[in-house]
Amino acid sequence: MTQNRRFLLRRRPHGDPVPDDFELVSEPIPHVPEGGFVMRNHYCSLDPAQRGWMADEPSYMPPIPLGDAVRATSVGQVHASDNADFPVGSWVMNLNAIEEFTPVVPGHFTAPIDVGIVDSPSKFLSAMGAVGLTAYFGMLDVAKPKQGETLCVSGAAGAVGSVVGQIGKIHGCRVIGIAGGTEKCRRLIDDYGFDVAIDYRGKSQEELREEIGKAAPDGLDMVFENVGGDILEAEVFNLAKDARIVLCGLISEYNSVEKHGLQNLWQLIVHQASIHGFLIMDYADRFPEGGAQIAQWMAEGKVRIDEDVQEGIENTYDAFMRLFSGKNTGKLILKIA
Amino acid sequence: MTQNRRFLLRRRPHGDPVPDDFELVSEPIPHVPEGGFVMRNHYCSLDPAQRGWMADEPSYMPPIPLGDAVRATSVGQVHASDNADFPVGSWVMNLNAIEEFTPVVPGHFTAPIDVGIVDSPSKFLSAMGAVGLTAYFGMLDVAKPKQGETLCVSGAAGAVGSVVGQIGKIHGCRVIGIAGGTEKCRRLIDDYGFDVAIDYRGKSQEELREEIGKAAPDGLDMVFENVGGDILEAEVFNLAKDARIVLCGLISEYNSVEKHGLQNLWQLIVHQASIHGFLIMDYADRFPEGGAQIAQWMAEGKVRIDEDVQEGIENTYDAFMRLFSGKNTGKLILKIA
Numbered sequence: 001m002t003q004n005r006r007f008l009l010r011r012r013p014h015g016d017p018v019p020d021d022f023e024l025v026s027e028p029i030p031h032v033p034e035g036g037f038v039m040r041n042h043y044c045s046l047d048p049a050q051r052g053w054m055a056d057e058p059s060y061m062p063p064i065p066l067g068d069a070v071r072a073t074s075v076g077q078v079h080a081s082d083n084a085d086f087p088v089g090s091w092v093m094n095l096n097a098i099e100e101f102t103p104v105v106p107g108h109f110t111a112p113i114d115v116g117i118v119d120s121p122s123k124f125l126s127a128m129g130a131v132g133l134t135a136y137f138g139m140l141d142v143a144k145p146k147q148g149e150t151l152c153v154s155g156a157a158g159a160v161g162s163v164v165g166q167i168g169k170i171h172g173c174r175v176i177g178i179a180g181g182t183e184k185c186r187r188l189i190d191d192y193g194f195d196v197a198i199d200y201r202g203k204s205q206e207e208l209r210e211e212i213g214k215a216a217p218d219g220l221d222m223v224f225e226n227v228g229g230d231i232l233e234a235e236v237f238n239l240a241k242d243a244r245i246v247l248c249g250l251i252s253e254y255n256s257v258e259k260h261g262l263q264n265l266w267q268l269i270v271h272q273a274s275i276h277g278f279l280i281m282d283y284a285d286r287f288p289e290g291g292a293q294i295a296q297w298m299a300e301g302k303v304r305i306d307e308d309v310q311e312g313i314e315n316t317y318d319a320f321m322r323l324f325s326g327k328n329t330g331k332l333i334l335k336i337a
Numbered sequence: 338m339t340q341n342r343r344f345l346l347r348r349r350p351h352g353d354p355v356p357d358d359f360e361l362v363s364e365p366i367p368h369v370p371e372g373g374f375v376m377r378n379h380y381c382s383l384d385p386a387q388r389g390w391m392a393d394e395p396s397y398m399p400p401i402p403l404g405d406a407v408r409a410t411s412v413g414q415v416h417a418s419d420n421a422d423f424p425v426g427s428w429v430m431n432l433n434a435i436e437e438f439t440p441v442v443p444g445h446f447t448a449p450i451d452v453g454i455v456d457s458p459s460k461f462l463s464a465m466g467a468v469g470l471t472a473y474f475g476m477l478d479v480a481k482p483k484q485g486e487t488l489c490v491s492g493a494a495g496a497v498g499s500v501v502g503q504i505g506k507i508h509g510c511r512v513i514g515i516a517g518g519t520e521k522c523r524r525l526i527d528d529y530g531f532d533v534a535i536d537y538r539g540k541s542q543e544e545l546r547e548e549i550g551k552a553a554p555d556g557l558d559m560v561f562e563n564v565g566g567d568i569l570e571a572e573v574f575n576l577a578k579d580a581r582i583v584l585c586g587l588i589s590e591y592n593s594v595e596k597h598g599l600q601n602l603w604q605l606i607v608h609q610a611s612i613h614g615f616l617i618m619d620y621a622d623r624f625p626e627g628g629a630q631i632a633q634w635m636a637e638g639k640v641r642i643d644e645d646v647q648e649g650i651e652n653t654y655d656a657f658m659r660l661f662s663g664k665n666t667g668k669l670i671l672k673i674a
Contacts, residue, residue, distance in 0.1 A: 052603075059607050228602070250603050263598035265565070266389075266587050268614030270396050275612045277605030 069097035135163035155226030159331035208234035306330030406434035472500035492563030496668035643667030
């Protein structure tokens with residue numbers, strides 16, 4: 001192999017990304033940077049956050065420059081090296097891009113990984129990666145579950161949501177999951193041990209509001225929000241006093257030109273509730289703690305994490321759009337080697 | 338006096354309240370309830386919260402029943418009594434209604450007051466009442482100001498906002514106030530010691546966003562929100578990391594049929610910021626602490642609290658609407674005796 005296929009951002013998407021916003025190009029394999037290495041990316045994480053990075057709006061990371069490959073967390077092997085800490089063949093996790101080879105100067109996000117402790121290196125993009133850690137810190141440090149409380153999770157069958165619900169059960173909470181379609185709702189109950197599954201498909205905001213109310217007659221003590229829109233509106237009319245809403249994502253509106261946000265913000269005053277915008281980057285120095293706890297729960301059979309692995313860099317666009325169509329059945333990962 | 342004039346809610350307002358939503362009636366003075374007393378209301382508090390109580394929506398208090406007088410915090414004197422703790426002529430504060438006489442069975446909100454310590458009994462509806470206490474607990478317990486931080490207050494020339502800003506200054510913060518009109522902005526600087534005053538009148542959301550950004554180049558660490566709408570949208574694009582937004586009120590939308598809320602909710606994720614719905618009712622057992630601190634700050638000349646006293650129960654509607662037209666210049670109070 002002498003070529004480096006790269007999935008470039010050519011145009012900032014307006015609404016739903018379309019194939020012409022991107023271009024797959026083939027370039028020479030990059031040179032080894034001084035003190036760094038070239039990484040062969042095997043698995044790239046596909047996440048809703050990437051849609052945000054494609055926009056030209058202030059965010060916690062700069063927008064992906066037009067003409068650059070789409071930024072992505074990746075795991076792979078060192079292909080060529082000028083750094084003794086990263087010998088050729090060793091496995092590494094880094095914030096790279098959707099491309100076969102990336103020149104890396106080790107930084108904040110660069111970590112050697114021990115793939116011997118997992119059944120697939122992809123686990124470092126799911127259980128041991130952002131998915132498990134987002135669920136862990138969002139629940140333990142922000143939502144702070146107490147025995148007997150009620151937790152509602154939206155995007156519940158998704159990668160983060162399914163782990164959030166399982167952590168709620170570990171802490172003795174009643175867990176309500178909201179997901180799209182009967183099969184996802186079945187998985188919430190059968191695979192992840194949720195108490196109640198609510199299918200949002202085909203339901204109005206008022207119907208959702210009523211259904212959540214029936215499932216949580218004393219109100220929601222915690223909401224772990226991945227979706228936004230009508231689902232969030234329906235939830236805020238069912239808050240218990242002093243409810244905590246962990247705002248992890250708003251996938252329903254990432255492709256929207258007009259932002260929906262939260263119209264019924266006044267319900268926060270009524271319930272003296274709080275919303276906490278949440279990113280795991282602040283917790284970087286505690287990742288080992290979170291990763292170890294997730295690994296232990298998995299070993300004890302208390303947490304199950306599913307992956308949806310799509311193959312081939314030439315299929316990136318279709319794979320990415322599974323996030324927004326609701327097709328993905330677990331952490332979405334692109335295997336490119 | 339043998340009659341009791343009462344300001345009744347006849348119809349739930351749709352959008353802006355209109356005169357026909359109310360009726361001023363004259364009824365006999367009520368009988369003394371067993372173990373209670375009849376209170377002659379002297380001052381009634383006029384607050385944005387009353388607009389919420391007129392609606393038929395779930396809230397922290399039941400809606401005002403149609404045909405009842407409009408609920409209001411009042412101070413007045415005992416007119417007739419069947420309770421030795423409340424002798425005739427003694428001064429009392431209670432959650433009553435806009436009416437000359439109210440039959441009272443002492444409850445959670447009933448408190449004897451010592452009018453000898455203030456220049457007017459109305460102070461128990463401003464400095465020593467909900468206004469001072471809302472500013473005190475909202476700042477000290479929710480916003481938690483730190484020396485050198487930047488605070489932005491909307492509705493800054495209003496009753497609560499002006500005290501919030503002064504508490505920010507006491508804690509060594511840079512304080513930005515947003516208000517409507519040059520005269521209000523002048524008062525922010527000259528009367529209340531704010532560092533920056535921003536006049537929102539005639540400005541688009543984008544212009545406000547830019548103006549706040551210039552006044553707070555390192556971002557807003559705290560927002561004390563009384564208004565909502567475009568002002569809140571402009572603020573959330575200027576948050577510092579880990580910003581705290583105290584959501585005290587949303588007066589811009591109390592008369593709106595469609596709720597605006599917060600469209601750019603995603604900015605909370607970007608800045609890892611939080612919004613806290615806030616009511617002072619939870620702090621009832623600490624009201625003496627808050628009242629004492631406010632009284633001390635006033636005595637030391639560190640806090641100034643203005644009142645806008647309107648007279649006559651027959652002028653209730655016009656007085657109440659001053660809240661929404663921005664005409665009031667301090668805590669709005671109706672004097673009816």
